[in-house]
Amino acid sequence: xxEREAGTGPxxxxxxxxxAPFTGTGPxxxxxxxxxxxxxxxxxxxxxVREAEVLVGGARHLAMxxxxxxxxxxxxxxxxxxxxxxxxxxxxxxxLASGDxxxxxxxxxxxxxxxxxxxxxxxxxxxxxxxxxxxxxxxQTVAVVSAVGRPLDTLxxxxxxxxxxxxxxxxxxxxxxxxxxxxxRGFGTSEVTVLEHLGGPAESVWRGTADALAAAPERRFADLxxxxxxxxxxPGLSRLAGLPDDVYAHDGxxxxxxxxxxxxxxxGPRPGELLWDVGAGSGSIGIExxxxxxxxxxxxxxxxxxxxxxxxxxxxxxxxxxLRIVVARAPEALYGETPDAVFIGxxxxxxxxxxxxxxxxxxxxxxxxxxVVAESEAELVRQRAVxxxxxxxxxxxxxxxxxxxxxxxxxxPVTQWVAVKPVSVFPSDEExxxx
Numbered sequence: 001x002x003e004r005e006a007g008t009g010p011x012x013x014x015x016x017x018x019x020a021p022f023t024g025t026g027p028x029x030x031x032x033x034x035x036x037x038x039x040x041x042x043x044x045x046x047x048x049v050r051e052a053e054v055l056v057g058g059a060r061h062l063a064m065x066x067x068x069x070x071x072x073x074x075x076x077x078x079x080x081x082x083x084x085x086x087x088x089x090x091x092x093x094x095x096l097a098s099g100d101x102x103x104x105x106x107x108x109x110x111x112x113x114x115x116x117x118x119x120x121x122x123x124x125x126x127x128x129x130x131x132x133x134x135x136x137x138x139x140q141t142v143a144v145v146s147a148v149g150r151p152l153d154t155l156x157x158x159x160x161x162x163x164x165x166x167x168x169x170x171x172x173x174x175x176x177x178x179x180x181x182x183x184x185r186g187f188g189t190s191e192v193t194v195l196e197h198l199g200g201p202a203e204s205v206w207r208g209t210a211d212a213l214a215a216a217p218e219r220r221f222a223d224l225x226x227x228x229x230x231x232x233x234x235p236g237l238s239r240l241a242g243l244p245d246d247v248y249a250h251d252g253x254x255x256x257x258x259x260x261x262x263x264x265x266x267x268g269p270r271p272g273e274l275l276w277d278v279g280a281g282s283g284s285i286g287i288e289x290x291x292x293x294x295x296x297x298x299x300x301x302x303x304x305x306x307x308x309x310x311x312x313x314x315x316x317x318x319x320x321x322x323l324r325i326v327v328a329r330a331p332e333a334l335y336g337e338t339p340d341a342v343f344i345g346x347x348x349x350x351x352x353x354x355x356x357x358x359x360x361x362x363x364x365x366x367x368x369x370x371x372v373v374a375e376s377e378a379e380l381v382r383q384r385a386v387x388x389x390x391x392x393x394x395x396x397x398x399x400x401x402x403x404x405x406x407x408x409x410x411x412x413p414v415t416q417w418v419a420v421k422p423v424s425v426f427p428s429d430e431e432x433x434x435x
Contacts, residue, residue, distance in 0.1 A: 153181070156316075241264030331351075
């Protein structure tokens with residue numbers, strides 16, 4: 001015991017090889033463990049487990065490690081990580097997690113909560129790496145969708161001919177649900193492989209088509225499984241802006257395809273950025289913003305409950321179920337996390353809407369607003385005089401029958417205002433106090 005307290009000896013030396021020495025109170029160790037349990041852990045990982053005064057994990061993980069004399073604490077239900085900091089205030093804590101804890105795992109959650117300097121992570125191969133190794137798939141070319149605590153509908157955004165996707169299952173029913181989603185989206189002939197207990201003695205593989213698996217909804221696999229999808233022919237949709245209008249359910253409040261493509265180009269989504277879609281209607285702008293990259297986020301503000309419900313349904317069908325929808329009127333509803341971009345598709349003539357959006361926008365952020373009627377266009381002209389930016393008139397003309405011939409029918413023109421908020425060297429008091 002004296003060796004441990006002094007930070008010397010074989011245990012401390014082994015852990016030091018992985019980063020900062022795990023000595024004293026405070027630091028939390030997170031050890032990834034595979035289905036092969038204790039036998040699959042490195043000596044450094046075993047040392048962290050033996051050093052711990054408290055072991056935290058699921059019942060399955062706790063049962064995999066030797067009895068070290070440490071107190072064993074199962075994750076609370078509902079799941080939360082705050083109690084780990086409380087335990088670590090006075091004792092050494094080791095958290096046991098599946099595979100790579102930083103890959104859709106608790107390691108990343110603990111780092112966000114406690115800070116990277118308080119967490120030491122030792123991973124083993126992730127379930128995605130093991131699945132790709134079994135299948136002969138190149139890991140960097142495969143999309144990964146997690147159904148653990150997240151909507152499975154995000155799978156829909158990844159579907160395309162010849163696309164390879166891994167689904168990290170929430171339980172033994174996830175494979176059947178994934179197959180049903182594939183069939184509903186027109187990818188029923190896709191090859192589906194369910195890999196159970198990867199890396200352990202009970203590892204097994206099931207292969208078939210999505211059609212076949214969806215036809216047996218009662219089939220339950222082991223809760224520890226990964227679903228591999230090799231997409232066959234199907235109506236996959238581009239991630240680029242300008243999806244066909246008919247993929248949306250709407251009541252006429254829809255930014256049409258060509259205007260939508262120009263609007264998204266002006267908004268310019270970047271990975272991880274947040275969009276406010278004000279007057280969301282069918283939700284098309286927020287949806288295509290989120291489809292641009294898996295880490296793009298959007299909040300849709302819509303005053304009418306029926307349209308908000310329709311936008312939510314469109315988001316699910318198009319693979320971005322995390323679209324956040326606020327059912328309330330602007331400008332009163334326009335609060336929350338600072339947006340990187342704002343689109344105003346409705347409510348331009350409501351006093352205070354543009355001003356509130358502009359002040360909420362981060363410095364360097366983009367504001368785009370579209371107007372069809374003269375009153376809204378006049379408001380854009382007025383706002384441009386105040387905040388700057390550019391005005392553009394957009395006109396789309398489509399072909400249509402003229403008797404036995406083909407002619408052109410113009411749609412109503414759209415005036416678009418695009419403005420970038422200046423980046424101040426010395427932010428104003430208002431900017432400093434913004435949430």
